[in-house]
Amino acid sequence: MKLFYSANSPYARRTRIAASAARGFGVAVEDIDVAPLGPDNPVLSKLGPGGKVPGLELDSGAYLCETLIITRHLNDCAGGRLMPSGQAEIDKVAELEGIASLLMDSLFVRAAENRRDPSEQSPGEIEKEGQRAKRCYDALDKILSGQGTELHLGNIAAVAALGYADGRHPGDEWRQGRDGLRAWFDEMMKYPSVADTTPNF
Template sequence: MQLFYSPTSPYARKCRVVARERGLMAALEEVVCNPMEDPPELQSKNPLGKVPALVLDDGTAVFDSPVIAEYLDGLGGAETLIPAAGPERFKVLVAAALGQGMTDAAFNVTMEGRRPDGESSPAAVERWRAAILRGLDHMTAHIQGQPGDLTMGHIACGCALGYLDLRHGDLNWRGGRDGLAAWFAAFDARPSMRETDPN
């Protein structure tokens, strides 16, 4: 399998962490690309032109990141990152959606900041920042309630926090959130996070 990624993409990082946590690296080739340069090898696989994109050995393309992450999870051993059924499954999926949504909001803020003068919308940025702050408080209250020590929820939330550190240090997300900061410090020390650190 090939995984098209960019080193700074938080969406790709989530999938790269899942691949490592699930022991799949011997079967996975990671291919660096910059989606903003419109690489044909990426666009021919993912018509949306985004990373991550996973290409299976038979040429089948899998996207976007929640789908890739779940696909990779299914290739590992029996102890999956997403429970198969029941209330625990939805607890994990909601935490994964929280991490994904916060990443979306933070990525939007990043891209908005790259627009030419006069073309960005301060009101939109403020709305996304407010969503991130509410998300952080929700994460603080719920991250310890995940079923198990490592779930897809942990990975999605951890990669979202890593992206805030990379691009939005001004948010000072750790301020007043000691519990979340302590959880992230331990999560961020995992080999899967160290190997995918964009810094």
């Protein structure tokens, strides 16, 4: 399989960390950097209509887009070992993964809004997404404080979303008043696949 990514994409980061974990279970997946992104990207434009990273080309020739679909596929290839065992545990990790996905989407939308010319920005949208991010940080703090740092899809999604917040929204100061989440994040950063994929904005 081939995983197409760009180094600063927080979505691609999730799939790269998951791919690295899957390789540990014998899954063959090659990472391919296709930056710079854009409608005329010579690799992505041939693979599918979306033109976004991440993308995963399967040995069958099928081309998967969307982070959640790609990470689920990598988990299948790894025999389910990117998720815990036991339905109750799986459900908890899926709940975490959903919240972290929402957070990443929210941060992404707000970053795009911030990049617009001030005359085109929507202060209401920026405020709404800022509040959503705050609720998600609080939820992650509650869920992850004192928890383990296994490399499962929920933890991977959460560390990538928080890392993206560091890069694009340092003013959120998500660590402030959330010591448990900070300690959890610092532990996660000890994985080479997490540290080595930190975006460099």
